[in-house]
Amino acid sequence: MAISEARPWRTFLLGLLLFWAVDTAIFGSGWYGPHQSPILKTGDFWFTMTDVQQRPADPARDVLVLGHSRMGEGFSFAQVQAEHLGGGLHFVSAIMPGSDFKWWYFQLRALDPAGNRYRAVVIPVNGYLARPDASSMKVAADKGVGPALRPFLALRDWPAFIASFDTPGERASALAVLLFPGHSLGVDAVSWLRSPGGRRAEIASRLALGLKARHEYQGYGAEDLSGLRFDYASCAVSAWPAQFDLFRQKDSQKYLCRPADPAGETRMAEAYNRYWLQRIADLYRGTHTRVIVVPVPAYGVAMAGVDPIAGAPDIRTGLADAPQSPLLFLPEAPFAALARRANFYDLVHMNRRGRTLFTRALAGAVAQALPGTTPPPPAAPPRPAP
Amino acid sequence: MGFTDFGFWLALLPVVALFHALPGRWRPAWLLAASLAYFTIESGAYVLLLLASVGWVWAAGHRIARAETDRARLIWLWAGLVPAAGVLVLFKLGDAMPGIAAPLGISYYTFRLIAYLVEVYWDERQLAPGWLDFAAYVSFGPHMVSGPIQRPGDFLPQLAALRHRLDPARIEGGLQMLLNGLMLKLIIGDRLAPLVNMVDGAPAAYARPAVWLAAVAHLPYLYADFAGYTLIALGLGALFGIAGPPNFNAPFAATNVAEYWRRWHMSLTGWLTDYVFMPLRMATRHWGRAGLVLSIFVNMVLVGLWHRISGTYLVFGLVQGAYVAVYTLWLAPRGGPARGTGQPLVALAKAVCVFVLMDAALIVWFAPALPSAATEARMVLGLLPPGPRLFEELPEGADIKAACIALVLAIYIGAGAPGMAAIRARLGRHVPGWAWVALKLLLISLLGQDNGGAFIYGHF
Amino acid sequence: MPRDDIAARLTDLLRDFFRQPALALAEETTAADVPGWDSLAHIDLMVTIEKAFAIRLSTREVRGMKNIGALLDILAQKTA
Numbered sequence: 001m002a003i004s005e006a007r008p009w010r011t012f013l014l015g016l017l018l019f020w021a022v023d024t025a026i027f028g029s030g031w032y033g034p035h036q037s038p039i040l041k042t043g044d045f046w047f048t049m050t051d052v053q054q055r056p057a058d059p060a061r062d063v064l065v066l067g068h069s070r071m072g073e074g075f076s077f078a079q080v081q082a083e084h085l086g087g088g089l090h091f092v093s094a095i096m097p098g099s100d101f102k103w104w105y106f107q108l109r110a111l112d113p114a115g116n117r118y119r120a121v122v123i124p125v126n127g128y129l130a131r132p133d134a135s136s137m138k139v140a141a142d143k144g145v146g147p148a149l150r151p152f153l154a155l156r157d158w159p160a161f162i163a164s165f166d167t168p169g170e171r172a173s174a175l176a177v178l179l180f181p182g183h184s185l186g187v188d189a190v191s192w193l194r195s196p197g198g199r200r201a202e203i204a205s206r207l208a209l210g211l212k213a214r215h216e217y218q219g220y221g222a223e224d225l226s227g228l229r230f231d232y233a234s235c236a237v238s239a240w241p242a243q244f245d246l247f248r249q250k251d252s253q254k255y256l257c258r259p260a261d262p263a264g265e266t267r268m269a270e271a272y273n274r275y276w277l278q279r280i281a282d283l284y285r286g287t288h289t290r291v292i293v294v295p296v297p298a299y300g301v302a303m304a305g306v307d308p309i310a311g312a313p314d315i316r317t318g319l320a321d322a323p324q325s326p327l328l329f330l331p332e333a334p335f336a337a338l339a340r341r342a343n344f345y346d347l348v349h350m351n352r353r354g355r356t357l358f359t360r361a362l363a364g365a366v367a368q369a370l371p372g373t374t375p376p377p378p379a380a381p382p383r384p385a386p
Numbered sequence: 387m388g389f390t391d392f393g394f395w396l397a398l399l400p401v402v403a404l405f406h407a408l409p410g411r412w413r414p415a416w417l418l419a420a421s422l423a424y425f426t427i428e429s430g431a432y433v434l435l436l437l438a439s440v441g442w443v444w445a446a447g448h449r450i451a452r453a454e455t456d457r458a459r460l461i462w463l464w465a466g467l468v469p470a471a472g473v474l475v476l477f478k479l480g481d482a483m484p485g486i487a488a489p490l491g492i493s494y495y496t497f498r499l500i501a502y503l504v505e506v507y508w509d510e511r512q513l514a515p516g517w518l519d520f521a522a523y524v525s526f527g528p529h530m531v532s533g534p535i536q537r538p539g540d541f542l543p544q545l546a547a548l549r550h551r552l553d554p555a556r557i558e559g560g561l562q563m564l565l566n567g568l569m570l571k572l573i574i575g576d577r578l579a580p581l582v583n584m585v586d587g588a589p590a591a592y593a594r595p596a597v598w599l600a601a602v603a604h605l606p607y608l609y610a611d612f613a614g615y616t617l618i619a620l621g622l623g624a625l626f627g628i629a630g631p632p633n634f635n636a637p638f639a640a641t642n643v644a645e646y647w648r649r650w651h652m653s654l655t656g657w658l659t660d661y662v663f664m665p666l667r668m669a670t671r672h673w674g675r676a677g678l679v680l681s682i683f684v685n686m687v688l689v690g691l692w693h694r695i696s697g698t699y700l701v702f703g704l705v706q707g708a709y710v711a712v713y714t715l716w717l718a719p720r721g722g723p724a725r726g727t728g729q730p731l732v733a734l735a736k737a738v739c740v741f742v743l744m745d746a747a748l749i750v751w752f753a754p755a756l757p758s759a760a761t762e763a764r765m766v767l768g769l770l771p772p773g774p775r776l777f778e779e780l781p782e783g784a785d786i787k788a789a790c791i792a793l794v795l796a797i798y799i800g801a802g803a804p805g806m807a808a809i810r811a812r813l814g815r816h817v818p819g820w821a822w823v824a825l826k827l828l829l830i831s832l833l834g835q836d837n838g839g840a841f842i843y844g845h846f
Numbered sequence: 847m848p849r850d851d852i853a854a855r856l857t858d859l860l861r862d863f864f865r866q867p868a869l870a871l872a873e874e875t876t877a878a879d880v881p882g883w884d885s886l887a888h889i890d891l892m893v894t895i896e897k898a899f900a901i902r903l904s905t906r907e908v909r910g911m912k913n914i915g916a917l918l919d920i921l922a923q924k925t926a
Contacts, residue, residue, distance in 0.1 A: 012823055015822065015823020015826075019831070023831060173392055186833055190832070664889070
């Protein structure tokens, strides 16, 4: 290989430019989107977002539900239909496992740029008292956020997206994802090349499902946390329920123990929640769209790593009563009551029983919160799910 | 921020651009400033420790050069060596204590400090021409993290020459090394990392094929990671006009253990040979075989222990000492010019033997503690019942097929990539340089694994 | 001992030591130019030279010498 002897920099920059052009043409132009694996996280997000984008808007009745896997496991769209919950509202899912505020904010920027497509938008918080779980939530949610959002970010959103990361290193990485989107799709592209037929089949079945891929998601089974033997003080687990495989056990460790600096974590969580709630509220200030905040039952048992410390601040303070605020905070009590071992499959996700109760509570509360819609008739005949 | 972070390269861009734009006489100063800035970003206030070490060794060097008697020379040599080496040993001992992070590259800058002192002691003409040049030598950013260890007599004249001229051919070579190093590290090394880490984490839990494959992969994995790092470091150095010493020369082509150590981490083994082994050997030259064996063992135990003062690295060093001693005493051709290795098949068999011996020793090297090394060794030998797990935990993109391809490539490259030069020469005539750059960048982008940016030798 | 005599004796000694009867030495010759002159052989060679010339060499002298010329300088000085 001979880089030109006289002008190595020119040769290098020319190569870099060519690389960028090829990378952008394939992965940054939108062409690659529909060829992604709908099973991998980025592809799953792409298909879901595209489905929601292409759905004809019904601003009078559509309620966009955003959220992480807790919402995904907790809220059953099939049950809403079957039990005629939500008083005539249409719930539309853009839920993404492992997502958080940053995802939801930019999802809204992409799905509803003019702020006129939805009657309401639902976003979850882990209760209204700030919990010392901010770092673990953020670390988990920042994983993969850039590659997933890249196809849906307009150029004018790039600076805001990059600025949403804290350290210079993270910001540089975010810029890299935006500039060179191929890197994060490399695994996807190689697996496509290894099995083109398999990829075609995956995509075909996903396209056939459309929004049903989210709406008919069955969720976890009936297993609960009754078998969990757990000592709050020493944060040691002496018995895991059978549904906890090694991966789930390992993943649960981070919730068990008090973090090194719970007060600092709490402050960080408060600032983090309030910052993003404010920004999401700003998207809909002065519009007819309500932003409904639901305090999901976030944890099935009391754990030192996540329970609010004494004197923990309320993240709602000053947000809801601001003039023209689109924020509606649902009352916490009915949801907090669901945070019981019998309703949870693992430490953070609801089981079948929890899902049934949570879906009724949320759909009912949303319907009640939106003026002009009525709660479902109490004696609505149950219809079998399709 | 390390060599695999986009932020690092982004920040590097203006640093390199300014380096090239500046008048020649400012280049060493800019290089020193950038190196110290990088060190401070990574290690904070430890920069004061670095500067203190630089100042002390600089002063000691002058004392040695000006000394009137051999005795005074020797006293100032030790006066310079003991604090510099002492700080390193303290941090190596402190490794065992949680919460103490060692300064960036302390092993490597200490090796440079010692090299300088000893070189000046041997020949006072090696004295650095100025404090700035000396400080730039010790703190040279591109080689800071994990070497290679350049000698002052190699570095300082190049630095002085930068004041007059920057060689475009060096830049060209540097850019090539950067790309090749990133490919070796990100595409091959990081594709082997999940396999090795998975099995080493719980060797008893895995079935034989997984245990064996991970055991074989140790050496190629370490090679791809460390040789990849070294290429990047050398390439970076070349962007600043400094040609560094090679660290790897086709180690898997070595046909005996002594040759292996002349081809593996060469800048360290060369350093140890010159500053530890040779002086020891001189001191013990009248003791016959005992002196030779003692020198070999001291040398090889240091090869192990400098990583970290721990049981595993001690055992690793002793095993290597035994390898080299047995070879030197009984197997090496005596006197006269080294004979050729003979038949290609014989050479291949010898190379395979060396590979297996080194791979075996790495079981201890990679283990967190001696008991887990013993467990893994017994798993490999089939002395413990196999576990249930196989390859199902490997992530997408680093699955068993991909890992096997990476393994074969790492061994091929580590054996000197026979035949590659001819292919490259033939293709080079038809494919322009910028197309190669674009292709390599595309490969790095698409096939590079995200392994958190960690280099194995970043911990030492 | 005159330097030329030392050079002649040294050449004989090296030819014998490295078993290369045709070995030719110049002032600029370094270890790298002589097959088999590695770091281990270097020490054995120094021991042989010490015996042959009945002198003692220090580590500093052995390591400081860059080529045959430097070695000759040291030998000339020590046997003066």
